[in-house]
Amino acid sequence: MDDLSPHPEPTDPEDGTALTLERFLPYRLSVLSNTVSKGIAALYADRFGITIPEWRVLAVLGRFGSATSADICGRTAMDKVQVSRAIQRLTTSGMVNRQVDPADRRRATIAMTAKGRGVYREIVPLALSCEATLLENLNPAEREQLDALLSKLGAEARRLTKS
Amino acid sequence: MDDLSPHPEPTDPEDGTALTLERFLPYRLSVLSNTVSKGIAALYADRFGITIPEWRVLAVLGRFGSATSADICGRTAMDKVQVSRAIQRLTTSGMVNRQVDPADRRRATIAMTAKGRGVYREIVPLALSCEATLLENLNPAEREQLDALLSKLGAEARRLTKS
DNA sequence: GGAATTTAGTTTCATTTGAAACCAACTGCA
């Protein structure tokens, strides 16, 4: 079925200017990341009625106790609109509350409510076990390699966009 | 400015149930992938008026000469709605054409026009040089590691979502 | 003090997205 197309064979120049999508790093990262994120989201979306941005906000709060909207932007690489909306939804669903900073009334400190902490504590093991599955058949050396490579790539990527 | 928050320090249980966002693999992948994709998109979005899905369709056609919508879905991991719309836009902008298969008139073979090939040939070097920058300070061994790790993770991720 | 600037965060609006419904063509198979 595959080889019925008029030009079944890759038409690569073979002079170093070929682009093979399935080997192209940005493409591979994108597919991998989307697959993983959706896999995890499936674990909590229905069960807790939480979206990916909301989960990320909870993750930051779970780790740092409380944070301003700007803090969350910085730590999640989400943009401020996304964060603002995630906080809104989490507020109306009673997961977090906003405490306006009396010293600077533009800022507000976001913290989880008891309910939010409850949900967070339920999701964390799910997320971690998902990550564990993903890493299942990497040996310790490979895991270290992965860690190092992601760090390097991350640094390069930031350079790319900033320059 | 960072450490002015009420709970500046991570509040980890330290009993193995902690989730450290900045070390959490799905999160790292997501941030990295978004950063990279946006960086690349910036290269061609303005210049050629092309979106990420459109670029991916062109990349498949550039590699395989022609393909059906379903082929493209399979090769890009995009869903069929996305592909359908990308092809629509590419058709109206004169980059590709659709040739209905006379043997099965539901199917259509998509191929680049001369114009499409022209744009493709302009984008490819940009994309490749972007990838090269990203890989710049990885040595050959590290590049192989990266390749192997991405393959393994990809396989695991697919397992995750399918089960 | 007060006009001009900056900062924190929200709202608006037009576009993008994706799930589900849909359509039209093909394939059993009775």
Next chain:
DNA sequence: TGCAGTTGGTTTCAAATGAAACTAAATTCC
């Protein structure tokens, strides 16, 4: 033949997104 699936692909509709405009508070500078 004819009707119950399938399959390839498109459309619909409601929700998510993001750039840009906006509000309100704080800061800077004269």
